[in-house]
Amino acid sequence: MPNAVRIGVIGDFEPAYHSHFATNAALYDAAAKLNVPLLVRWIPTLALACPGARKILGRWDGLMASPGSPYQSFRGMLRGIEFARTQDWPFTGT
Amino acid sequence: MLKIADADSAENNSGSSHCVVTPLSCSLPDRREGGPKASGEERLKILPGTRLHAICGSEDDSEQYYCNYGVNEEYEKQFQAAGLRVSARGIQGETRAVELPGHRFFIATLFQPQLSSRPEAPHRFWLAFLRAAMKFQKARSKPSTTRPDHPKPRAKAAKV
Numbered sequence: 001m002p003n004a005v006r007i008g009v010i011g012d013f014e015p016a017y018h019s020h021f022a023t024n025a026a027l028y029d030a031a032a033k034l035n036v037p038l039l040v041r042w043i044p045t046l047a048l049a050c051p052g053a054r055k056i057l058g059r060w061d062g063l064m065a066s067p068g069s070p071y072q073s074f075r076g077m078l079r080g081i082e083f084a085r086t087q088d089w090p091f092t093g094t
Numbered sequence: 095m096l097k098i099a100d101a102d103s104a105e106n107n108s109g110s111s112h113c114v115v116t117p118l119s120c121s122l123p124d125r126r127e128g129g130p131k132a133s134g135e136e137r138l139k140i141l142p143g144t145r146l147h148a149i150c151g152s153e154d155d156s157e158q159y160y161c162n163y164g165v166n167e168e169y170e171k172q173f174q175a176a177g178l179r180v181s182a183r184g185i186q187g188e189t190r191a192v193e194l195p196g197h198r199f200f201i202a203t204l205f206q207p208q209l210s211s212r213p214e215a216p217h218r219f220w221l222a223f224l225r226a227a228m229k230f231q232k233a234r235s236k237p238s239t240t241r242p243d244h245p246k247p248r249a250k251a252a253k254v
Contacts, residue, residue: 003235005227019160019206026211030220036228061234062199062227067160067206070105085095085200090226092219093202 004037006059010080011066013042019067023094042066048076057083065093095176096169105163114173116166118188130162136205138190144181145193146201149222155182157190157205164204165189199226 007027013020024040031038047056053076057063063084071077084091102108103115137156140147147153165173170180170189181201182191194200199222211217 002228003231005224005231007224007227019208022206022208022211025213026208026217026220027224029211029213030216030224032213033216033221034224034228036224038224061231062223064223065202069103069163074103074106085194085197088198090199090223090230091197091201092199092223094206094208 002036004039005031006039006061007041007064008057008060008062009040009042009064009066010045010048010077011042011068012044012046012072013066014068017068023064023066043080045071045073045076045080048079049073053079054083057089058087060089062090062092064091067094095178096172103163104166114166114169115163117162118164130160133160134158136184136190138182138184138205140182140191141180144179145195145199146181146191146203146219149218151218157203157207158209159205160209161204161206165192198230199223 009023011020015021027040028038043056047053057080063080065077065081069077081091081093083089096114098112098114100108100110101112101114102110104113104117105115135156135158137154140150140153140155142153167189173192174180177194178192179195180189180191181193182189182203182205184190190205191201191203193202201219203219207217207219211220
């Protein structure tokens with residue numbers, strides 16, 4: 001059994017927001033198709049506005065900027081994107 | 095990446111004179127009642143030679159949107175000069191997706207491929223993203239082939 005692929009979704013999860021629900025669903029559906037275990041966790045933007053953001057971001061195999069602005073911390077969101085861009089981390093924002 | 099210190103999104107109302115993200119000027123024809131300007135489906139062109147094109151497999155595509163803001167076209171040339179490449183355009187030439195060539199995987203879209211992904215037919219975009227993450231995980235878990243740079247052991251001091 002391969003290791004779970006770990007995806008960190010940068011954003012402030014709102015259960016009632018359809019795009020957020022669809023994000024999780026699409027990731028798990030794709031993982032099922034690829035037959036790979038998947039771990040998805042949301043990373044609150046405020047958590048990335050503090051020191052230690054790099055350590056938090058570096059735990060994931062892929063990062064994603066969630067839809068649904070404005071974010072609780074725009075700065076935190078930008079830090080996440082900048083990390084992925086400059087550190088060559090798999091990234092998408094939709 | 096544009097080296098603009100006060101670059102911002104117009105959504106933040108910061109008073110910045112450099113809003114690189116601004117409200118969309120046109121609504122999509124398929125706009126949902128009560129939804130944001132870009133909601134519903136739109137046809138778009140995926141530019142050949144881009145990674146997004148390699149993922150989606152064709153130039154003509156149709157995707158789902160749910161947003162009010164997009165790239166300020168006044169900054170498009172600056173973004174391109176900084177290395178960002180437009181990978182999809184709307185029917186009127188608007189930027190709909192960008193990517194970083196040479197990056198492991200860096201694609202941002204205005205549309206939301208998660209809205210048209212289905213359990214029985216996951217969107218190709220998510221399959222490609224997960225494949226990139228899997229590949230990265232594998233590459234990271236490999237032991238380094240280069241010799242670690244350990245400091246040389248210090249010679250024992252001679253006892254006097």
